[in-house]
Amino acid sequence: MPTMLIAASTGPTQAPPPPPDGNPVRVLVVDDESTLSELLALALRYEGWQVQTAADGRTAVRLARQFDPHVVVLDVMLPDLDGLEVLRRLRGQAPQIPVLFLTARDAVEDRVAGLTAGGDDYVTKPFSLEELVARLRSLMRRTGVVQPRSDAQLVVGDLTMDEDSREVRRAGEPIQLTATEFELLRFLMRNPRRVLSKAQILDRVWNYDFGGQANVVELYISYLRKKIDAGREPMIHTLRGAGYVIRPVG
Amino acid sequence: MPTMLIAASTGPTQAPPPPPDGNPVRVLVVDDESTLSELLALALRYEGWQVQTAADGRTAVRLARQFDPHVVVLDVMLPDLDGLEVLRRLRGQAPQIPVLFLTARDAVEDRVAGLTAGGDDYVTKPFSLEELVARLRSLMRRTGVVQPRSDAQLVVGDLTMDEDSREVRRAGEPIQLTATEFELLRFLMRNPRRVLSKAQILDRVWNYDFGGQANVVELYISYLRKKIDAGREPMIHTLRGAGYVIRPVG
DNA sequence: AGCTCCAAGGTTTCGCACAGCTTGGCTGGC
DNA sequence: GCCAGCCAAGCTGTGCGAAACCTTGGAGCT
Secondary structure (H helix, E strand, O other), X not given: OOOOOOOOOOOOOOOOOOOOOOOXXXXXXXXXXXXXXXXXXXXXXXXXXXXXXXXXXXXXXXXXHHHOOOEEEXXXXXXXXXXXXXXXXXXXXXXXXXXXXXEEOOOOHXXXXXXXXXXXXXXXXXXXXXXXXXXXXXXXXXXXXXXXXXXXEEEEOOEEEEOOOOEEEEOOEEEOOOHHHHHHHHHHHHOOOOOEOHHHHHHHHOEOOOOOOOHXXXXXXXXXXXXXXXXXXXXXXXXXXXXXXXXXXX | OOOOOHHHOOOOOOOOOOOOOOOOOEEEEEOOOHHXXXXXXXXXXXXXXXXXXXXXXXXXXXXXXXXXXXXXXXXXXXXXXXXXXXXXXXXXXXXXXXXXXXXXXXXXXXXXXXXOOOOOEEEEEOOOHHHHHHHHHHHHHHHOOOXXXXXXXXXXXXXXXXXXXXXXXXXXXXXXXXXXXXXXXXXXXXXXXXXXXXXXXXXXXXXXXXXXXOOHHHHHHHHHHHHHHOOOOOOEEEEOOOEEEEOXXX
């Protein structure tokens, strides 16, 4: 029985953003789980960035010297040195370099707080790629690695999202979203007019270790519609057998 | 008339795409079902691409080294290594190489997680050749293997199709198509002014294991006409005993 | 007390078989 | 050479089964 199958994806996120000043952004990823660092490398390369990975602290420090990254993604839990030590050595070479820490959810929060004192940021595992990339982007914006541009403001039709303040408005009217709803909407808004398959959405918006039913996507689309399209001209459309798409009305 | 033989495929598609830089695109197909990989090889060669096939993971990795493909079509279920392991080894040699995965539909939601995250894509079996080729093309476009050139826009007369947004318009007016209608129209539009037989269409647009009546093609042509030729100068023409052709008016 | 997600039932849409109808072309009788 | 008649090829309306999608309620977690 031939099943129509377009079900899967059509093509991931929009075209890579322009490099900071002609050269691509260089990102160093430090994590000892090779699966994770490879996944990350993939996603970040897809953003158009240059990526190097290191599996332990010493390698990271050595690599940083020759690779000279603009930003570092650093797991605080490493086999050899601990995050703090790696940070110190990195900063010894490049005092200004912004760092995005990865920490286990249950990790002691106050230590991380100490680490991020300098304007850095952190993300707890497991995270979604969409969130990690957004954080990284925001971090680079704040620290001037890339021009701020009007990047933190997403606009599709009369729908706007401020990524920093997390404010969302439709026709000026503020809308309250939960964390997951926000991520999903951000992903849609970053790819306006482009059909996104459920698989793509899952891969990108849900945590990398999510093992659940694929219909959470339908569920959250349904939530979003209630909040965003309620009583208005709909912006979120279903393309049966293909995916979802957000489009300005008209 | 029983099932149409897949081997009959002549699956023509317009002139081969522009090679990356003067040389033809090289595609590596990895699948252990020889019937399928041969079918694929045939279709891809017809696109003007150079194709090599491998039946298992190790061979694939070895072959990749000397063949140096621009893109890989990879079944996730292989006799020796599994898809992810092959991916890892491939990426070890060529970190940027885009991969199109093939997965069985019923295979309990093959944890495809992360596979599309890096800009890769996947297609579930059984698929249609048209679908697979379109995906491959889109993948190469996104990852810069070929110049985007005539990006994702297909144009025949006043009829346009955007493959990313799946928007179709005739004379500016938007037209809603179902998944199958879309595939069929895409195939026609990729081959303007060229007569396509029902057998070709069946082989190319329907899943390779389709076992139904041959008159689905007539049926869907009829649907398409209602949607795109309705009340206008017709663009889809029947050549009795030969097939169908799409042509700009005039 | 809110958020996330599973389960399950309900709804819509699509794909396709079937069958009767139309069209076009061929043949043979005149 | 012309027309009637016939047949194959193509067209399309109808209907059913099932896939795809939507929604609700509630359980578990934080």
